[in-house]
Amino acid sequence: MQLLFIHSDFIEYEARDKTRVAEEIENRSARVRVEEALVVFIAVERGDGDEHNSNSEYVVEKATEEVISVAKKVGAERIVLYPYAHLSSELASPEISMEILKAMEEQLRARGMEVKRAPFGWYKAFTIRCKGHPLSELSRKIKVGEEEKRASKALEAEEKAESDFFFMDERGELIAPSNFKFGDADEKLKKFFLYESEKRREVDKIPPHVELMKRLEIADYEPSSDPGNMRFYPRGELIKKLIEDYVREAVTGYGAAEVETPLMYSVKHPSLKDYIDRFPARQYSILGKDNKPDLFLRFSACFGQFLMSKDMSISYKSLPLKLFELAYSFRKEKRGELVGLRRLRKFTMPDMHTLCRDMSEALEEFKQQYEVCMRVLADIGFSTRDYEVAIRFTRDFYEAHRDFIKELVRIAGKPVLIELWDQRFFYFVLKFEFNFVDALGKASALSTVQIDVENAARYGIRYIDARGEEKEPIILHCSPSGAIERCMYALLEKAYMDKERGTPPMLPLWLSPTQLRLIPVAERHHEYIRAILPALDGIRVDVDDREETVSKKIRDAGREWIPYVGVIGDREVERGTVNVNIRATQQVEEMDVEELRRRIAESIKGRPYRKLPLPLRLSERVRFVG
The missing domain is CATH 3.50.80.10 (D-tyrosyl-tRNA(Tyr) deacylase)
Incomplete structure (x- = not known):
């Protein structure tokens, strides 16, 4: 120009x-x-x-x-x-x-x-x-292209890197794709392999979750911001914060210390400049007085945690040492790859780094975190059938640690995709991801752990060993859930695919903005509802007091995926019960208030809880979409 x-x-x-x-x-x-x-x-x-x-x-x-x-x-x-x-x-x-x-x-x-x-x-x-x-x-x-030349040598290296794909079955056998027999249970694995091998990341069709996130008033595009920066409505903010609360509890319960680090850093810092140049991501740059990049917005929490670790006095007795941050992160992804909640430019990433004495300790921690990630995804709402496992490593690493790789596959309990690099182009020698494959066959990484063998030296991170000598630790990078927004995308896509298979679409009960909706048949039944509400404390309950027919209220509750819908008429008031439509089973049961409370409470036990994000009465609510 x-x-x-x-x-x-x-x-x-x-x-x-x-x-x-x-x-x-x-x-x-x-x-x-x-x-x-x-x-x-x-x-x-x-x-x-x-x-x-x-x-x-x-x-x-x-x-x-x-x-x-x-x-x-x-x-x-x-x-x-x-x-x-x-x-x-x-x-x-x-x-x-x-x-x-x-x-x-x-x-x-x-x-x-x-x-x-x-x-x-x-x-x-x-x-x-x-x-x-x-x-x-x-x-x-x-x-x-002037800035692109500076941006990422690692991205160029990744594009040029030569690697081979294989599958590994539960017996530990490495199988070439041409020889692998896909069974009925391997449909998603096949789609994942095609997605990875073809490397087509552009969005050519809008995925189903985009319509769902809008209709359910979870999230939407913000036209006044940069693409890939979303607005979250009260229901979506509740879901997002609950997942954040859960991941924070899971990681700190695992022994990580939570920290907070800056959102932006100087491009002139020698360690950061080198890391930016080696990391395959696009940065948001903040220009200085000379109209050249002066600062950049972080695309992960690595910088802050590494700089913090460099200034710490660390003994071998403190290792493995885990630092954790729930990090707002920014990546200037290509516009053609941005869509809904799947790929964003501003996102929330749980980021944990573990300092280990040596490779032996790093492998032990890697395996533990692999299993932690499986538990985290299970608690959020994903079984191992909902994601595909990819394990990536260099040939040298594989030759030295074959049994370790086989053990990871055994734990997964199903065939996994293997990517084998001829040589190391990155800071890590081993990584895995749990990848969700959506309704359009696009894959997105959720959980991941990497073994980093470069950044301790780059940042000057040291610990004192048993002989009083300085050593460089091995560093694990772990995101136990992946980006919070991507978990929300995967939950919505999973619900859509459930619907296509004939199962009622719904969110996990603990993440449902409304867990129980009470519908009075007539005005005279409101007093009974007011009387039972205190007994339902600790459950997100709302009341449909609109002047609509009961059948329409039930249909609307279904469109909102509400797990429990209680209808209250003369019979229920007389008997002290609630007539409950249960979405998961498509059954209707009459139960007393305590039984209803206990059933919901037991289902959400051990999960974080937040209050109803909207007014109790539907007549007092606004519409955020449409």
Whole structure:
């Protein structure tokens, strides 16, 4: 992109004749005059945009920063964006040019600038008076790829890395894909293998959970933010916080110490700069005074925990040492890969790091954390049938630890996907993931653990061994659940697939925003409901007091996936009972209040609890969607 800045006393222009690519304007004969403006003549060039919007996004952000930077330097508050093809002989297509110009206009306005955009595709007459001070005429060139060259050598290495896929069965036999016999129970494993081997990450169809997250008022896109940054409604926030509470309890119960570290770090720190360059992720950069990246938003909690560990005095007696953070993280994923809750740019990642004395202790911890991850996913709502296991390692590691790998597969209790690298390109020698395969055959990693053999040296992390000598620990990276938002995505996709198989879709009882809904048949039954509510303390109960028929109220409760729906009429009041529709079994049972409370309480025992996120009475609620 070519930019020519003119700081003007005024610019006046008038659209005269349209070209074949002209945009529609309301009043073509009107003369437009803007006083005291920074006029930005713009030529969008080939390569500034592509079909996935990854280039155009970068160009828009960089160009917007340039405009704001120049405006601040010259003291301009008004911006005029003026398409000017004569600045370049290598123009982008009209469609991409229009998209980029409009996106710049939106971003500048969102940053508080007063913006006027001259119409695209018109021959225009214009008059401009330049102020004539030293900064009144400036030019800039936005070149795609300058930041990408800096971004991630590891990503390039990953793309070039040579690896082979195998399957390993419960007997520990390594089987080539061409020789593996997929059984009826291996349908998801087959889809997972195809997803991994084809390496197609772009979204070509909207997954079912997107409609569900909106209809159930869990989450939605936030159009005023960057793509991949979501808004969570009260029901969704409750689900998210409950999973966070559970993971925190599970990890601290396992012996981890919880910490908090900054969201942003300096790109100039030598350890961080090297780690950024080696890690396959895209960063959100914060520009400094020289208009170059100064800070970046963290894409994991590694930086903070490693820097903290470097400053600690650690004895071998304290190992293995576990640090944990529930980390808000940011990754500039490609727009074409963003969808719903599956892949985001801002997400919540439970991140635990374990310092180990040596590889022997690291392997012991790895196995323990492998089993911890299985328990965590089970408690959230996933059986081993709901995810596929991938174990990845180098050939050298496999030759040295064959029996260990076989033991991991035995614990999984089913065939797993193996990826075998010829050599190590990354900081880890072994990792596993538990991968959820959704209704469209797309796979997403949930739990993961990695054995890191580089970062102790990179960050200067040391411990004192039994002989008083300094040693570098082996580090395990563990996310016991994966991103919290991704767990929510997987739960919704799982419910959709259950529905396709004829099972009522629902969330686990402990995560259901409303666990029990009470429906009075008539006004006279409200007093009975008020009387029994105290006995249902510790359960998320709401009351459908709307002026609707009982059948409609029951249907609406079904659309909300409410696990227990209690209908109360004259018979129930007289007998002191509740007529309960149980979603999981599709049965109707009459039970007394204590029995109902006990049944729900036993089902959610040991899980975190939070109060109802919305008003008790449905008549007092607002609609967040639609």
